[in-house]
Amino acid sequence: MNELQSKPGTADAVAADLERAIHEHRLPPGTKLGEDELGEVYGISRTTVRAALQSLGHRHLVQHKRNRGAFVAQPTVREAREVFEARSLLEPRTAHSACKRMTDDNIRALQAHIDAEHAALDAGESGRALYLSGRFHIEIARMADQSTIETMISELVSRSSLIIALYWQRRAALCESQAHHALISAFADRDAELAEELMKNHLLDLVTSLDLRNSSSIPGTLKEALAK
Amino acid sequence: MNELQSKPGTADAVAADLERAIHEHRLPPGTKLGEDELGEVYGISRTTVRAALQSLGHRHLVQHKRNRGAFVAQPTVREAREVFEARSLLEPRTAHSACKRMTDDNIRALQAHIDAEHAALDAGESGRALYLSGRFHIEIARMADQSTIETMISELVSRSSLIIALYWQRRAALCESQAHHALISAFADRDAELAEELMKNHLLDLVTSLDLRNSSSIPGTLKEALAK
DNA sequence: GTCGCCAAAGTTGTATACAATAAAGTTGCA
DNA sequence: TGCAACTTTATTGTATACAACTTTGGCGAC
Incomplete structure (x- = not known):
């Protein structure tokens, strides 16, 4: 009953790996996910990395900023x-x-x-x-x-x-x-x-059990709030 | 109160256009969505087309077949x-x-x-x-x-x-x-x-109001069903 | 005549190269 | 000394080129 997992090096595999890392809090919200950097880590080209990041973006796990890159999402x-x-x-x-x-x-x-x-x-x-x-x-x-x-x-x-x-x-x-x-x-x-x-x-x-009071200062977002 | 729509030629714009065409039944289920073909239609490269198709694939509107291409999805x-x-x-x-x-x-x-x-x-x-x-x-x-x-x-x-x-x-x-x-x-x-x-x-x-009896012959799927 | 194998064509999967954009650091002027 | 504009640098956005795979057509053998 093995769940079918993609071969390593594919966009799906990279996306699954990143998703798990995010889920396990090894990649905190706000972490920059550079394409070149990830490509080097997984030994693949930016093309495949981009596909993975796009997939995660569609699931609202990473946030894309135009010409800035992809970051682990910071839900409001x-x-x-x-x-x-x-x-x-x-x-x-x-x-x-x-x-x-x-x-x-x-x-x-x-x-x-x-x-x-x-x-x-x-x-x-x-x-x-x-x-x-x-x-x-x-x-x-x-x-x-x-x-x-x-x-x-x-x-x-x-x-x-x-x-x-x-x-x-x-x-x-x-x-x-x-x-x-x-x-x-x-x-x-x-x-x-x-x-x-x-x-x-x-x-x-x-x-x-969450602290959802309005505008509690989110770590790492402060500088961005000021920049904007 | 204009809803923000992406500039034409972007992956988002192409995806939105295709989604609407699918929604309006101008692109029936099973239609092949060739990358070169779409690129020529919209005057963009395959890279952008692929991004759009990937986005639609994630929404289950198009189905990707490995090394075969993208097709308008045919829900079972x-x-x-x-x-x-x-x-x-x-x-x-x-x-x-x-x-x-x-x-x-x-x-x-x-x-x-x-x-x-x-x-x-x-x-x-x-x-x-x-x-x-x-x-x-x-x-x-x-x-x-x-x-x-x-x-x-x-x-x-x-x-x-x-x-x-x-x-x-x-x-x-x-x-x-x-x-x-x-x-x-x-x-x-x-x-x-x-x-x-x-x-x-x-x-x-x-x-x-739907006819959801098992295995009703879906137009265009028949040959695939036999092939499998 | 039919089945099976082989070759060729066309399409997608992947990588690389170039262009555009935004951030940051520097320099010059007030 | 502070601000502003420019230059530089690094990153993403886009296009193109090459590789791998699937399919399809034809040829040969049984």
Whole structure:
């Protein structure tokens, strides 16, 4: 059941690699993604790099500035709200659908996901833990057998990772896994209504754990704000 | 309040032009989009054409076949169901939100949209009428002031146009505008709950007006189906 | 006569070279 | 000394050239 991954050196492979690096916070928001630089890293020409960056740009993970280059996107407060609004429309109902189709193998796979997340957290790899935490949501969409919605959620989850990088406030540390555990329990009990409600609340909790007050100074954006 | 449109000759402009042509059924599903050919039409190089085609590919409007080229996408029955499933999750609630924010000017704009649609239909421009009919849904999302969701709905609407081209069955002709009129009435009455319900039923009607029986022979796909 | 192989043509995939634009640093003048 | 305009430099935007692959037509063998 290997997910089909592109051969290394292709635009898709580079885009996937960059997306993961962004998702894992190894590339913070605002990081410049020079074409020559990336081409040298991956041993490919700018043409392929550009294709990858364009793909990420279309998913709102990188922001293109004309004649300036590509940068890891810095979602605004407004954008952050919109992303979670969209997720709240898609994911609860998708969790409901997924629950009704879920097999025992699926549930075990989700449990394994959480275990891996914990392991990463224990190993101090918080970026990887965050990535796996996002994948959890995508896996649920996949189990709902809705590839179109899965694609959308995948984009929203990646963007959420950027939002977390910018607006996360320390206090609410890792209540994450609690919600995910509860979801798995609902799946195991085949309680679709409960799963839907849990997902809804989980997303709500995520939003409230963010600091989305207007115009909080985003690190690295200050100089740009003045320049403009 | 001119919507910012890219200068002609840019990848964005070409992509927008092609998207509209696809939406208006001037480019039927399965049409080959040769790079040299398009470059000659628009007076630009293949580089720019490729960027435009890649953009449309990411929106699932064109399908890329390795070393074969780009073709106007031919959504499968499964994909068709998924697109409308996604729309049913997004649009009713968005109509609700839009209703609560809607101004009198907004309502007049929507009415003007429908009038233009009728005019196009009377002029025999059924493609343009279909395009405007889709724009109606996008305008509502815009009025909900949710640009992220608007982008998603925009993609889904364009894909719906391809689905209609493939699976539309003659009988249910143009009950379309009826539903849109009813929606405007709900907006005018500031009845958000009703608007949500109307949108939900409207999308349901759309799906049931399609012929989504498995493996109905799609024009132009037959030879490919046999080849595979 | 049909099947299979081979060759040639056309198209996309990739890399490189050139042009345009924006940022930054420098120099000159007030 | 401060500001402004210019020059320089580095980067992206665009076009073109080459390579790889798929397809299609023809030729030969069975």
